[in-house]
Amino acid sequence: MHRITVVGGGFAGLTAAISAAEAGAKVTVYEAHHTLGGRARTAEGPYRTNEGPHALYSGGPHWSWLKQRGLIGPPAPSPPLARLRLRHHGGLRRTPPFALLKLLRRGARQAPVDRDFLSWATEEAGEEGARAAAHYSAVALFHHDPGALSAAFVQERLRRAARLPIEAHCPRGGWATVIDRMAARAWNLGVRMETLSRVDTLPTDTPVVVATSLDAARQLLGDDSLTWTGGRTALIDLAVRTRRGDAFAVSDLDAPGWIERFTAQDRSLAPAGEQLIQGQFPIAPHESRADGAARAEQLLDLAFEGWRERVTWRREAVASGRTGAVDLPGTSWRDRPAIDRGDGVYLAGDQVAAPGVLSEVSFNSALTAVSLALGRHSLDLKHA
Structure with a gap:
């Protein structure tokens, strides 16, 4: 044996x-x-x-x-996509910009390994769509500058994160x-x-x-x-008193960042009458946890009305090199x-x-x- x-x-x-x-x-x-x-x-x-x-x-x-x-x-049921919000040009929207969708179409070219994602995707869909796609992909790679990573690496994660029906459970x-x-x-x-x-x-x-x-x-x-190269991410955990109309999740297309209300899928994660929200905001080597928290609060202000007065618990942390590998060009x-x-x-x-x-x-x-x-x-x- x-x-x-x-x-x-x-x-x-x-x-x-x-x-x-x-x-x-x-x-x-x-x-x-x-x-x-x-x-x-x-x-x-x-x-x-x-x-x-x-x-x-x-x-x-x-x-x-x-x-x-x-x-x-x-597994917890997936909330409807109608509750997903996207921050773009400083405001919230329900649908992704058309230029981003160009990178997700079935006939999109396979991205190369040896080029950075931003320059390759800009040629495919324009700079605005490329940046929005790079930032959206951060939900699956936890890096402050996804556009600087290998185009093939980011494309795989972009496709998986945006696939329908939703893969993430x-x-x-x-x-x-x-x-x-x-x-x-x-x-x-x-x-x-x-x-x-x-x-x-x-x-x-x-x-x-x-x-x-x-x-x-x-x-x-x-x-x-x-x-190996990894990411550095500010982690934000919040509990807030329940309010009708809160978003299920918010993806930041202006910068890498993601907030999700996990009790929208599983109410057992927080006491009755409260909602558990978790977010990840990749930060650069020169940035602090406070910088990540500030970006989180901007998204919360947009998608969770009156959240500051509803907070019952809060925790912040930084995950450095604990979010998996990222591949450079x-x-x-x-x-x-x-x-x-x-x-x-x-x-x-x-x-x-x-x-x-x-x-x-x-x-x-x-x-x-x-x-x-x-x-x-x-x-x-x-x-x-």
Whole structure:
């Protein structure tokens, strides 16, 4: 029987543990914190917030994998698009500008890897449409200047974020419900899970899947090459007293930013009579959390009338390098740190060499890492 050690009990680590155990391996997971989940944790208490406005994209491979195993649970229903608002030229509108739609039409050209999105999209739809599209795509890439990134990278996220029917779904009760089901699945498969167990030295007698942040992996492996460009984002969490007419979500087309009222889909996330709003506002290296909060307040003023007098709870934070990889012009996911590090060590996470959008990168890298560790070309995704 194969033995595999997994360092990190977040989404990538639990995916690796479950897939390895299903393939017959004996698995041990070490998690440094007292709870599993990593960035997929949901806060306890009256306001069930995630670390940022998380969502699962149903068009990705992890959706079917989780669903086949009964790990998603009933997703929260998607609110009607009529409740989505777009900020453009300082005002709110219900429909995107026509120039942006040109970039989403079926016959649109495939964007190149080696050019920045803004210059390429400007040739396709004009500068106004290109900037609006770049800013809208920020909901799926958490970067302060999406137009400066690889055109192919941004186009993929733009298409996924704007696809109809809506791909983004929120697990009812928050991401912790998915993590709890994954942990139970792993436990039933015989996976040994050790929390409050920080790993400082890798074991040498088993293959190891390091499913941590890239910063933590760099320190653990002593490998300075484990770096990649990421975003820096101001996270805003608010609870406000309920008022009829509040928007479901607001996308800023004038600058990167997104606000979503999560209780519009799942009322269990806040006490009765209150609404939970979460937003993400990418900020440049020279900008502060306060700069991101100021942009959030501008959107709130437009879409949530009287929100300042209705606030019952507020929290702000900055996520730096915790929102996945972004690819600069001339690079793609294949250029990120390789999963196979040699000597039986494999990486999994959202900043390594695996395809996908957001958490799909963690999922794909975890399956690849386990496949390599077990000496198999691929794992059977349909095995339950």
